[in-house]
Amino acid sequence: MLVECVQGEGGYRPAGRKFIKTVSKVSKKYGFPLIIDEIQSGLGRTGKWWSFQHYGITPDIMTSAKSLQVGATVASNKYDPNESGAVSSTWGGGHRIDMAVGLKMIEVIEKEKLLKNAEIVGKYTMKKLNELKEKYPTKISDIRGIGLMIGMEFFSKKYRDLVELNAFRCGLLTMGCGVKTLRIAPPLIINKDEIGQGLDVIEFCLKRC
Ligand SMILES: Cc1ncc(COP(=O)(O)O)c(C=O)c1O
Incomplete structure (x- = not known):
């Protein structure tokens, strides 16, 4: 199996x-x-x-x-x-x-102790994404993941695709997976400030979709 x-x-x-x-x-x-x-x-x-x-x-x-x-x-x-x-x-x-x-x-x-970094920054990212979910309850349906392998699921594929496309236009590369999920899989060297910048772009795109 x-x-x-x-x-x-x-x-x-x-x-x-x-x-x-x-x-x-x-x-x-x-x-x-x-x-x-x-x-x-x-x-x-x-x-x-x-x-x-x-x-x-x-x-x-x-x-x-x-x-x-x-x-x-x-x-x-x-x-x-x-x-x-x-x-x-x-x-x-x-x-x-x-x-x-x-x-x-x-x-x-x-x-560079990147396993620890993935764990710490992953938890931080999940916390921040859950705050976004609270803020946009009609758009984000689920936040899930382990470490820096995080899925942000939307209520519709349309929202997911719009956020993915507009984030790309703003210089943030993400990628869809599943039917209506955005994958958050940054490099393991990422720090909290950089995650913050990425999340600001995602929020900017969320407001507009
Ligand atoms: C989790 C996982 N397993 C397997 C594969 C497929 O590998 P292959 O192209 O060698 O069949 C992929 C490709 O994206 C994958 O993401």
Whole structure:
């Protein structure tokens, strides 16, 4: 079974703890592998290296890509006794320069304590976005996420698309996901002031849609 602990394209939607725990238990009981897709949620995005670490489970197989620069699949020995890991690639070139960049990414996240930053700035962003939700209760329907993987859901796709387009015109790049959600996924080095500037742009766009 292949699961995202925090859905990416599906709308930046964290799974419930009970759901993930149950899936893990059932996979062990019936002996099928649990594959956690960390392609969007991995490498520190949620404030831990991997999103499954928020759920207290260990997958049998996991995938990583995007921030890692190379597409990688890691499986427990049980499933792949002759391989210590496999690098394949659609999301990332997978050549030596990509691998060097991916390695550097890991070093920088460690050295600059970016997991902690994602956790702290993520909480701050959620708080501020929830204030916006209170202020615009007919436009924003939900704020959810973990760390710096945050979804801002609107009551209609029209509002979402307008905010996305107008924010872009103001120089703020966001991206839609799901049906009517805006993804807030800034770089892990972002600080509270920079988040504040981005949120000012979002509010400016909200007022006008
Ligand atoms: C969470 C997640 N998993 C998997 C993929 C797909 O990767 P691929 O293009 O290698 O099938 C993506 C691509 O956006 C993704 O976001």
